[in-house]
Amino acid sequence: xxxxxxxxxxxxxxxxxxxxxxxxxxSEHNRLYWxxxxxxxxxxxxxxxxxxxxxxxSRLLSDRFSAERPKGSFSTLxxxxxxxxxxxxxxxxxxxxxxxxxxxxxxxxxxxTVV
Amino acid sequence: GNxxxxxxxxxxxxxxxxxxxxxxxxATGYPSLFWYVQYPGEGLQLLLKATKADDxxxxxxxxxxxxxxxxxFHLEKGSVQVSDSxxxxxxxTNSGGSNYKLTFxxxxxxxxxx
Numbered sequence: 001x002x003x004x005x006x007x008x009x010x011x012x013x014x015x016x017x018x019x020x021x022x023x024x025x026x027s028e029h030n031r032l033y034w035x036x037x038x039x040x041x042x043x044x045x046x047x048x049x050x051x052x053x054x055x056x057x058s059r060l061l062s063d064r065f066s067a068e069r070p071k072g073s074f075s076t077l078x079x080x081x082x083x084x085x086x087x088x089x090x091x092x093x094x095x096x097x098x099x100x101x102x103x104x105x106x107x108x109x110x111x112x113t114v115v
Numbered sequence: 116g117n118x119x120x121x122x123x124x125x126x127x128x129x130x131x132x133x134x135x136x137x138x139x140x141x142a143t144g145y146p147s148l149f150w151y152v153q154y155p156g157e158g159l160q161l162l163l164k165a166t167k168a169d170d171x172x173x174x175x176x177x178x179x180x181x182x183x184x185x186x187x188f189h190l191e192k193g194s195v196q197v198s199d200s201x202x203x204x205x206x207x208t209n210s211g212g213s214n215y216k217l218t219f220x221x222x223x224x225x226x227x228x229x
Contacts, residue, residue, distance in 0.1 A: 004158075006158075031215070033216060033217075035217075040221070040222075041221055041222070042119075042204050042206075042219030042220050042221050042222050043159070043204075043217070043219050044219075045216045045217070045218070048216060056216070091158060091159070093217075095215070097215070099215070101147040101164065101166035101208070102215060103161050103164065104161075104208075104215075104217055105161070106151075106158040106159040106160070107158050108157055108158040109157075109158045
């Protein structure tokens with residue numbers, strides 16, 4: 001069990017540029033989640049996948065955001081035409097889909113700074 | 116909808132002091148409750164959880180009891196250490212539906228001084 005890994009850990013980009021984050025979940029986990037965390041706040045749900053299917057998207061996920069999990073393993077989160085308000089930590093998490101009491105394991109996050 | 120309310124921080128304690136961080140929730144049905152901890156510059160780690168009323172979750176000297184009657188899940192530790200300094204998040208997953216996504220409180224920053 002190598003844990004949830006995210007890449008890159010830090011990204012500084014200019015406003016208007018596109019950025020992509022990658023997440024590798026724990027290998028046997030069929031659920032994968034993306035959250036966003038801003039300074040001084042708790043993480044907020046963005047979207048989740050079961051296997052390769054994206055089953056729910058939050059209203060926070062504007063049209064500039066797109067997430068994929070093409071083979072039901074790793075996932076990418078792309079932000080197009082970044083804005084300063086996108087600056088945050090993007091957290092990936094994974095779990096089994098056995099029930100609401102299942103532990104959701106988080107990666108260390110990808111920090112995005114838009115300048 | 117679901118929501119979690121935590122006591123506002125920051126909380127500053129001396130080593131070996133008693134810790135309580137209050138957490139109350141609003142949810143439909145019977146949620147599962149969690150405490151996560153975030154050390155500086157890191158992601159979230161599960162600290163403990165409870166999946167039904169009156170369950171007590173415990174780990175590393177921390178405890179929390181699922182109180183349905185007061186919709187609370189307060190975190191306690193009898194004797195804190197400097198290494199416990201971190202941000203603590205209370206969270207829940209709803210029992211209804213199948214998305215099992217977490218809803219978090221805003222977090223409570225704990226600083227423990229030697």
